[in-house]
Amino acid sequence: MNRNIYNKDVAELYVQSFGKQSTLAGEAVLRVIQSMGLEDALVVDLGCGPGTIARQISDAGHRVIGCDISPHMIALANEHAPEADLKCTSYMEFSIPPCDIVIAIGEVFSFDSGNEDHFQLLEYTFQRIYKALKPGGVLIFDVSTIDSMPEDPIEFYIEDHEDWCGTIQADFDFENKRTHRTITTFRKVNGGYRKSSEEHHMVIYEAWQINQALQNAGFMVTTSRSIDQYQLVNGYTSFWAKKKSEYE
Ligand SMILES: C[S@@+](CC[C@H](N)C(=O)[O-])C[C@H]1O[C@@H](n2cnc3c(N)ncnc32)[C@H](O)[C@@H]1O
Numbered sequence: 029m030n031r032n033i034y035n036k037d038v039a040e041l042y043v044q045s046f047g048k049q050s051t052l053a054g055e056a057v058l059r060v061i062q063s064m065g066l067e068d069a070l071v072v073d074l075g076c077g078p079g080t081i082a083r084q085i086s087d088a089g090h091r092v093i094g095c096d097i098s099p100h101m102i103a104l105a106n107e108h109a110p111e112a113d114l115k116c117t118s119y120m121e122f123s124i125p126p127c128d129i130v131i132a133i134g135e136v137f138s139f140d141s142g143n144e145d146h147f148q149l150l151e152y153t154f155q156r157i158y159k160a161l162k163p164g165g166v167l168i169f170d171v172s173t174i175d176s177m178p179e180d181p182i183e184f185y186i187e188d189h190e191d192w193c194g195t196i197q198a199d200f201d202f203e204n205k206r207t208h209r210t211i212t213t214f215r216k217v218n219g220g221y222r223k224s225s226e227e228h229h230m231v232i233y234e235a236w237q238i239n240q241a242l243q244n245a246g247f248m249v250t251t252s253r254s255i256d257q258y259q260l261v262n263g264y265t266s267f268w269a270k271k272k273s274e275y276e
Pocket residue numbers: 033034050053074075076077078079080081095096097098101117118119120132133134135136139141
């Protein structure tokens with residue numbers, strides 16, 4: 029399990045680069061909570077990142093429990109969402125309490141755990157989530173999928189900001205269904221630029237494979253390219269996995 033992802037600079041700069049997307053996803057989750065008629069929901073946020081979504085949910089009067097594998101992300105999340113109960117651990121080891129909704133937004137399940145039996149561990153996670161969810165509860169997440177990849181996926185991004193810049197290089201290995209990403213940042217500090225670099229090893233799934241694993245766990249599954257009205261970028265599929273209510 030690689031616990032060295034989202035170092036201090038990458039974690040802090042993630043908020044600037046992707047904070048808007050997290051906020052849109054958080055708004056979508058709030059609409060889902062509302063549509064379920066929940067006034068005091070318990071939401072489990074797996075891979076909570078800097079706590080943007082956790083903050084939105086707790087500000088709306090709901091409870092959030094969650095985890096993230098990166099200590100720097102958890103430090104930010106504890107600052108941004110002090111009401112939430114967030115732990116620094118992998119979702120694979122996190123004990124999931126009885127809850128209304130589980131979210132893992134922002135390709136959390138796509139990070140390769142490095143275990144040979146990664147997919148079986150993910151299947152086991154789906155089973156644990158199913159057990160923890162109350163009847164009618166939902167699991168919402170997005171992952172990178174072969175089916176949603178454009179023919180020519182973008183391999184190189186540049187981020188250019190006033191006090192930092194960075195590059196993201198993605199190497200796609202479609203044969204082995206993996207993406208290797210290198211993130212390099214240069215941040216203005218004390219009149220110079222601090223360089224930091226890290227690698228992300230990602231799994232590219234087949235949507236049917238995830239679908240099957242969710243159904244095997246007992247869920248009713250819907251897939252989409254968006255989460256409610258929040259449109260995902262190319263290459264990602266969202267999964268809405270529902271545990272039947274007593275009336276279904
Ligand atoms: C792209 S960020 C998304 C953060 C947040 N959910 C959001 O939407 O703003 C992905 C997050 O997943 C976390 N992550 C990756 N593998 C994880 C694991 N095995 N357990 C818990 N968190 C993990 C990363 O540390 C990172 O914070």
